Structure formats: structure tokens, C-alpha cells
């Protein structure tokens with residue numbers, strides 16, 4: 001476990017010696033001053049004994065220094081100053097808007113629903129044929145893109161588009177999105193305002209499954225390519241687009257293979273950056289200001305299953321605890337002891353808060369801002385911030401491992417002792433932790449119950465407690481585990497270009513009347529995207545779809561009834577891609 005950098009108290013000793021010398025000076029002079037010195041000493045004692053010195057230090061913290069979260073300068077591609085008509089057309093032209101609606105609506109109309117645990121394409125090609133329809137749609141809607149770019153199909157339906165750059169020594173930029181969508185629950189069909197695969201446009205929103213997760217991203221990328229081709233754009237830096245087709249079922253069948261293909265073709269650390277789906281611009285809940293939140297981290301993932309087998313028998317002569325009772329005791333122990341929150345400088349959330357603290361003006365109280373600024377190295381300040389994040393269920397799990405007992409199965413008959421019980425616990429692992437740490441904590445709890453009741457325990461193939469006649473636990477994975485993702489940089493040139501273009505697009509073009517700069521602050525994804533397979537390709541991975549949304553759940557209704565996207569938001573995203581690709585089309589955009 002990464003421990004919190006502790007306060008070394010050097011500040012305290014400085015203050016101590018300052019007061020000590022004050023006291024010495026005082027004793028040389030008059031009694032009145034001595035009394036004054038004693039009063040100060042007394043104050044110090046009180047300060048130490050109540051921990052008030054910590055508060056004093058917070059109060060003395062400066063909030064002037066913005067170096068913890070420097071603002072990127074707005075950054076437009078050079079072409080913008082020569083001719084800005086295309087980007088303005090994307091954002092404001094009614095004809096462009098309607099064409100765009102048509103393209104996205106058509107994509108939504110093709111049902112590309114994916115379910116869990118499907119067979120591979122080679123095992124059961126029929127299951128996947130709907131993606132052939134989707135390909136045909138893309139090929140006929142964007143014929144110039146398929147004609148001009150190198151196209152590769154990976155595991156039949158994964159799509160890689162490659163636009164070669166003229167300068168081979170520049171790493172390509174990689175854009176990703178997925179073709180699949182989550183199922184629509186039959187029972188909710190009647191609740192949709194418009195049928196989920198109609199792609200209905202009501203003049204403001206486009207409705208339908210996939211409209212904001214994330215056929216909008218895929219279509220934005222394609223529309224951008226199409227515009228470039230019309231304009232005979234010739235990139236220096238290559239551009240790669242990769243579209244998986246089972247992201248909503250963990251990407252096992254597509255993104256995992258796209259990753260292998262890309263690593264083989266381009267090599268390790270071969271991409272300039274990867275921009276995948278994610279949150280874009282939101283209104284910060286505490287400051288009310290619009291902020292851009294590129295996802296720089298993802299929590300880890302672990303499903304553990306534990307089986308308990310005990311001797312059967314007639315329930316007229318039961319033991320004190322049946323396997324169901326024993327498993328319940330384990331469940332009770334697990335829930336009684338949730339994971340402690342932890343917030344270190346490793347977690348993008350700390351930087352996110354610090355960005356709010358230095359850039360939100362008076363929207364947050366001075367004391368709050370000062371506390372946040374010290375939270376990376378000051379124990380008291382850290383505990384205050386952790387306390388307030390933990391109090392809110394929406395932010396609590398940004399800083400702690402989540403554990404949820406999601407499945408329990410056991411028992412066959414009302415008069416027979418249960419011989420086998422199974423429990424499955426889902427974990428979303430905090431950035432400071434690891435799969436191993438989570439496993440061993442889980443096993444230690446099983447061991448507590450096993451020891452208490454004289455049961456055997458086998459854990460991930462290893463015998464921890466010898467089998468007994470009373471019963472035996474077996475702990476194992478129930479799906480693929482995933483470490484927390486490496487945190488992407490939020491202080492390098494790649495980040496500066498990304499967030500500089502966001503400022504340009506949203507401050508200059510989308511919200512020209514905004515009275516404050518758009519601050520970019522890193523965030524973490526609560527789920528995992530296809531980028532879980534792309535760690536080898538670059539350290540600059542951003543889960544980021546820059547369009548404004550009040551809330552991806554409430555406004556866009558992702559995975560829910562009436563999923564929709566504001567068409568204005570779709571155009572913002574296209575405008576962003578159009579400006580960003582050009583802005584990074586230079587060696588200047590590289591990390592030095």
C-alpha cells in the first residue's frame with residue numbers, strides 16, 4: 001500500500017524555536033514581558049494538545065500559488081487564423097447539423113447490442129453478423145474515408161483506420177470508440193419517449209441506444225476524417241482510429257485483439273496519445289463552473305468467488321452452523337469492515353480538487369481551498385478532505401476500494417442440509433491499491449471464519465488451511481482481474497496541447513461570453529473502457545469526450561431509458577477533433 005506522505009513536523013519545530021527565543025528574550029527584560037511570554041507558551045501548549053497547530057498551519061497556507069495546476073494557454077491550430085470557416089460551419093451551420101444528425105441517427109438505427117459471455121467470432125459467426133450491417137452502413141456513409149485510409153479488420157469486426165502521416169518520426173495520434181451498445185431491457189421498452197433504435201431527433205436531442213455511449217464519438221471521428229478529405233488535408237502526424245465491438249462486455253473479443261494488432265504493427269509506446277470515450281466538460285458541483293475532466297486513471301477490478309462445501313445430512317439433526325450460516329458470517333464480516341478511504345498525490349482526484357482550489361476564485365471558502373492545497377502532505381488537511389469526500393456516496397469510491405457482495409447461492413431443499421454455498425464479491429480497486437492487496441485482504445477474512453470453525457481453506461490454488469471433515473473453503477477468481485490503470489500525465493506537453501485546444505474550442509467558439517477560463521483537471525473513470533488493453537501503446541491515455549453535459553447520467557441517460565445526446569454536444573465534439581488533430585500535427589506538440 002502506498003502510504004500517505006506524512007507531515008514531518010518541520011513547520012512545528014520552526015514555530016517552537018521561534019517562540020522559545022521569544023521567551024528567552026522576554027526573561028531578560030521586564031516581568032510584564034515574561035508574563036506575556038508565558039501566555040504565549042501556554043497558547044502553544046494548548047495549540048499542541050488540541051491539534052490546533054494543524055489548523056493554524058492550514059490558515060497560514062498561501063492560495064496565491066497556482067503552480068499545482070497551471071492553466072494551459074488556449075491553443076488553436078495555425079490553419080484557424082488563415083481560414084476558420086470549417087470549424088464555424090461544424091458548430092453553427094444548419095445544413096451541416098442536419099447532415100450530422102442523419103449520420104448519427106443512421107448509426108443508432110443499426111442495433112449493435114452486445115451481451116456478456118458471447119462466443120468468439122470464429123466459434124459462432126452468426127451472433128456477430130449485426131456488425132456486418134454496421135460496417136456496411138459506415139462504408140456507404142463515409143465512402144471517401146474507406147477509400148483513402150488504410151483499413152484493417154481485426155477479428156472480423158474490429159476496425160482500424162490508419163491515415164499515414166508524412167513525417168514518420170512523429171508518433172501517430174490514436175482515437176478510439178466502440179461500435180457495440182448495451183441491451184435495452186424489454187420491460188422498459190414502453191418507457192422510452194421514442195423507440196431505442198429509431199434515432200429520433202426532436203430538434204435538440206437525438207435519442208436512442210448508443211447515441212451518447214458512444215456512437216456519437218465514433219461518428220464524430222468519421223465526420224472529421226471526411227471533412228479533412230474534402231479539404232485535401234495532408235497530416236504530418238499519422239492518425240489511427242480503432243473501433244472495438246464488445247467494449248460493453250469487457251472488450252475480450254475485440255479490443256484485446258486490436259491491442260495486439262496495434263502493438264505488433266506500431267510497437268510499444270508508439271502512439272502520441274490515445275483519446276477514448278469518457279467524460280468531457282461538466283459543471284463542477286461545488287463551484288458551479290464548467291471544467292474539462294480528461295480521465296487520467298481507472299480503478300482496478302477483481303471478482304472473487306468463494307465456495308464452501310460442508311457435509312450434507314438431514315436437517316432434523318443439524319450442526320450449529322450450516323454452510324449457509326457460515327457463509328453468512330463471512331458476508332457479515334466483509335460488510336462490517338469496508339475499505340478505508342485513501343487519498344494520495346497518486347490519485348487524480350487530489351489534483352482535480354487542487355485545480356478547483358486555485359482557480360475557482362471565491363466559489364469555495366478560503367479555509368476549504370487552503371485545506372485542499374495541503375492535503376497531499378499534511379495529515380490533518382488530508383483527513384478533512386477524505387472526510388468530506390467520504391461523506392458523499394458519489395465521491396466516496398473515488399478514493400477507496402469498493403466491495404459489493406453481488407451473488408450468493410446455496411441450498412436445495414427445505415429439509416436437507418446445504419452441501420455447497422457460493423458467494424461472489426465484486427471489487428473496484430482504489431488507485432493506491434492492487435489486485436494482490438485486495439486478494440490477500442479478502443482471503444484473510446475467509447481465514448478468520450475458517451479458523452474459528454475449524455474449516456479448510458484453499459486460496460487461488462494454494463492450501464492455506466488443511467482440509468477438514470467439517471468443511472472447506474475454496475477462494476478463486478470469478479473473472480479476469482485488472483490492476484488500477486497507470487495514471488496518465490497531467491503536466492506534460494501532450495496534456496498542455498489537449499487542454500489548450502479545449503480552451504480554444506470552448507472559450508473562443510462555443511461559449512464566447514464565458515467570464516472565466518475553462519480549467520482542465522484530471523479525473524478517474526469509475527468503470528473501465530477499452531483502454532485497459534492499450535497501456536503498452538502510450539502513457540498518455542485520456543478517457544475524454546469533450547462536449548458539455550450537465551451530467552452524463554441525468555442528461556445523457558447512459559445505459560438507461562431515453563439515452564440521448566444533445567446534437568449541439570455532438571457538434572462540439574466534432575469541432576474539437578477537427579481542431580485538435582491539426583493542433584498536434586507538429587513536432588512542437590511532442591514531449592521534449
Ligand SMILES: *[C@@H]1O[C@H](CO)[C@@H](O)[C@H](O)[C@H]1NC(C)=O
Pocket residue numbers: 084508509
Ligand atoms: C473567423 O474569421 C473571420 C475572418 O478572418 C474573423 O472576422 C472572425 O472574427 C473569425 N471568427 C472567430 C470566432 O475567430
Ligand SMILES: *[C@@H]1O[C@H](CO)[C@@H](O)[C@H](O)[C@H]1NC(C)=O
Pocket residue numbers: 167168169170587
Ligand atoms: C519530423 O519530425 C521530427 C521530430 O520527431 C522533426 O525533427 C523533423 O523536423 C520533422 N520533419 C519534417 C520534414 O518536418
Ligand SMILES: *[C@@H]1O[C@H](CO)[C@@H](O)[C@H](O)[C@H]1NC(C)=O
Pocket residue numbers: 259260263532533534535536
Ligand atoms: C503489454 O506488454 C507486456 C510485456 O511485453 C505483455 O506481456 C502484455 O501482454 C501486453 N499487454 C497487452 C494488453 O497486450
Ligand SMILES: [Zn+2]
Pocket residue numbers: 178213214247277
Ligand atoms: Zn462506452
